[in-house]
Amino acid sequence: MHSHDHLNLGVLAHVDAGKTSLTERLLHAAGLLDEPGSVDAGTTRTDSLDLERRRGITIKAAVVSFPLGDRTVNLVDTPGHPDFIAEVERVLAVLDGAVLVVSAVEGVQPQTRVLLRTLRRLGIPTLLFVNKIDRRGARELLGELRARLDPAVVALGVPDGAGTPGARFLPYAPDEPAHTEALAEVLTARDDALLGAYLDGGLSPARLRGELRRAVASARVHPVLYGSALTGAGIAELRAALAELLPVARGGAEAPLSASVFKIERGPGGERRAYARLHAGTLAVRERVPYGADGRSAVLTGLDVFADGGPVPAREARAGQIALVHGLPGLRIGDRIGAGPADDAACATYSATAFAPPSLSSVVVPEERRDALALWPALSELAEQDPLIGLRRDPAREEISVSLYGEVQKEVIATTLLEEYGVRAGFRVSRPLCVERVRGEGGAVEVGERDGNPFLATIGLRVRPRTPGTGTVFRLGIELGSLPPAFLKAIEETVGTVLGEGLRGWPVVDCEVTLVRSGYWPRQSHSHAVFDKSMSSTAGDFRLLTPLVLMTALRAAGTVVEEPVHHFRLEVPAEAYGAVLPLLGRLGAVPGAPRAAGGTYTVEGEIPAAHVHELGRLLPGPSRGEGVLETEFAAHRPVRGPVPERSRTDADPLRREEYLLRVVRGVPVDGRR
Template identity: 60%
Template sequence: MRTLNLGILAHVDAGKTSLTERLLYAAGVIDEIGSVDAGSTQTDSLALERQRGITIKSAVVAFTVGDTAVNLIDTPGHPDFIAEVERVLSVLDGAVLVVSAVEGVQAQTRVLMRTLRRLRIPTLIFVNKLDRAGADLDAVVGQLRVRLTPRIVPLGAAVRPGGKDAAFRPFTAADDGFGARLVDVLADGDDALLADYVDDPAGVSHRRLLRSLARQSRRADVHPVFAGSAITGAGVEELTAGIVSLLPSTSDDGDGGAEGPPSGTVFKVERGPAGEKIAYVRMVAGTLRTRDRLVAGKVTALSVFDGGGARPGPEVTAGRIAKVWGLGAVRIGDTIGATAGTNGDAAAHHFAPPTLETVVVPRHVRERGALHAALAQLAEQDPLIDLRQDDLRQEVSVSLYGEVQKEVVQATLASEYGIDVDFRESTTICVERLLGSGEAIELITDDTNPFLAGVGLRVEPAPVRSGVTFRLAIELGSLPPAFLRAIEETVRETLHQGLAGWDVPDCRVTLTWSQYYPRQSHAHGTFDKSMSSTAGDFRLLTPLVLMTALTRAGTRVHEPIHRFELELPADTLGQVLPALARLRAVPGTPSPSPAAAGAYVLEGDLPAAHAHELQQQLPALTRGEGVLETRFDRYQPVAGPPPDRPRTDHDPLHRDEYLLHVVRRV
């Protein structure tokens, strides 16, 4: 038995959840096809998903085709829940990208395909909704070539599109020009095929072309295109055959062998009915068994996905996906077993980070504690929420991708935790970058230093996206490991709030000096803290030294900038350009749209703070015909007075106030 971990991805409302239902039905897993509108689908199990008719959380179902066990992962299509998609990408063998035959290539379609290609995940494209009025497969195929990639291979034609009897007719060797079209695309990735075709076009068999198509599809070099309707089932049989024959799968023993050390990736965490933590793990190698002890805990139970859902079992082998109980310390992104220790926090993100932040306020003050606990559990399931506790103001803030995600968080807190909340207005998340280098030092003997610790730190700019690096310029062994660890942890925590209160994401911090008093005891052997340094001394002194070094280096606030692409009727340019100027956008030169006659495409840069506002104004500006795609591009310096963010700590920038809080004296 072979295993294929398959992701279904799409822009919202393209029909991927309906396609999942149809694939399960065709495989005999379910007896009746569920409806998104009726809230009866297998993968949209949350009450909120059924109410809204959208996918919010990724869900796993399983079915078997021949000798291949397919673990199908249905992902959200709305851009506000792109973090769910990101976590799934690391466990996929292949993907199906669903595109509507009516709406065509949409903004999220382009974001997803760009990422799938960058990660070289083998991908099939399914053009859905052939039965809908206005369906046009040829037009959509043209959009796929222009807007996604020219490396596509349509494998059939639409029959009677736009009606309930719409069908998908696969091309065969007898179809005029099909072989030549295959060669045009496949020759770039198959030199032998090209040479043989040049020597003797008739000598290249159709079977050989299909073999080359399968090889290049599994390498993510080309992307076969199928079409049909998830509602009527048209084209689904051909797609199912393509999933098995054109996407890579793994044998049960994986690369590491069934009896080797277990190794897997955690891509989802949820809470069970009793509040227990359940980890979704894709096994990479070896076999994980009940009662195995891992760094994150002892495995108490396993459920392996098979035959539609998860079935309890004693073990899970390489290539399979399982729900694992007992790993109380596990987090999303962790690798368990032989490669334990890597966490998703340090992994490169495939999509942009959230650019919005909002404060969550309970309607009843007595529920503050319960709200924090509930948000902490939600942050387990979505680490990019990035819970931020402000103990000074008794407030909690979260990071978000958009307003829909805010509504979902609010509804989840009400339905699952019984907590009614409101949100303050969303604000844009900025960052601070160092302008230069800075250094500071405080000795134990300084009259202004009330701590039994001495610390010297130097801060320097680092390349963008390199993160925070902590280095040593002191002699190894000159400082106890506990004190060294306290300094590094405090440095990283303090850098979450720079001179203006924003995160300082990319810098090098070097420990240049250290002092401490060794452990002192009285004659009768009791420890005397007043004579001995502790880790707490270093944790309290380090913020003062680091912020002094930051002040000497200087920082500048940078705001997130989106790259936008706007397709609009040519006669509306005169209205749109002044609106873009008011929103501080910097558009380029308009160019004729390759996908629509009488339309222009306008590309440029737009501050993330105004992206939502532009989306709201666009229908009135373009008669409802404008199509806007935005994506995070970079951070750039803020023009004008920089915004600051209220601090959540005791503010080491103000020494007297800080010391008054932490040691009760100045």
């Protein structure tokens, strides 16, 4: 297909800085749009991507491509909400470079700062585009960018006539003294060898430009350009800077295949389509490829690569490209495709962020009876596309709940349900998603047909805690071969299910369950050789007995309920710190000692996940709108105060008589079957 270079580019911004208008303008400049959308008087809500409805170009559907010199740029749409950076990171991890848009009128905003910090942490080369220079009140912002965003920014020119409709961008000539001086200052600040060369006899403009390219590629320095997406000012210069300063995709097409899935959607016919970024190797149609965590493989039935606007069918995709992949069943967001090295930098973000657990849960409430019927199938389909949406059904209360990373996810899920499935639904107040940790060691045995055990099965289980974060394992403490494989599988699968609801109804984490005893009744037959199920063990006997044994063992070991806690980092103006502190205390946060720097206090600490959203909501008051908050999941800590319980979704093995009535005789409990 295309053998030339690819640049996977993200355009990011604080809401309303002009992300969509800039995207339209870039597509127009590349000849893909007849005219940029009339963004009337610059007042459009930029992140609503009305571009799609007017033009049928699927930016929202993740990728639109355009030619730029001898390279193809894949413009990857990034989620607009970095409050929950884990979700954004999956998309950021596929980028080779980014344009961070800042409004010349509003200046640096909290979200701008969170975004740049994340881009730097992931090492993504980033250009800054100061948009809206034609608007009244537009400013040059360079000092503010240095002070509030990053000292390592360097302007590639100046705005001329800022604040007037005719404003334009005047790029510096390569040898303009003011420019070479500023470049030398920023570049030598972190490079002693370069500083030495500079002091010895100066650096030529060509050498400075080369060093700038290297510094941008390693995300150490950020060039600043000015313009207006509305009038088109500065767009040609931005395109030139993208071509010159941002590195193209790395990774060899000959290396072993390694790709990562960052988005899954339904096509017009309801078929699933997965977006995958190729880090190395080549992906070819009709070849069998391994994918997913569980070692599955399937034949690739088709793929599209991006060229001249949208996806075009191709026989293969190579390292650096983004492909739409067809025919790999069960593919999920965050999955890897290929057997290439998993520890390459490109995939590191996935493994790191894919497993921060969701820390909240909320009940989804359908608006009408009609919505209630369609809700479960619609949510199931969404959960299948995105492993971050954990679903739980409580038949007793007839409730469906989802696990969440943050409140914004509620808006996203509600909007998706309405737009894609026509289902109207709201959410109840979020609750923290707790876990149960095993306290000590405990064991239990049930012998078949003795002591009230009606099953033809004997099971002994031992439970003990493991180090936090190491997961749960099932081990065999019996002789291999002493139990038929089907029965063993029945026990192991049931153990996994039962641990989903511990003594207080929360998932049990990080424990070891060992099968220490087993017994079964071999196939019995009457004299006329008819198999008699009532005299022989079945897998069902083991499935139904396991919950009783495991819960008795858990009760003997004891569990502690732990709630999710987030690490927070908060920046506030020094004079507002005294007002913010009581707020932290009221929300159960445990702050460390503050660090002062240039009129700003930075404080880090831990806060219960249940109060993160509230902190974000209340912070603007005492911090006068200047507070910048970043949070991420840290750990689970024992709950302080009353221990929360969660209702069970199954026949309750903790209530033996009721459980046996339900599973053995099928007797309905509370009117349920």
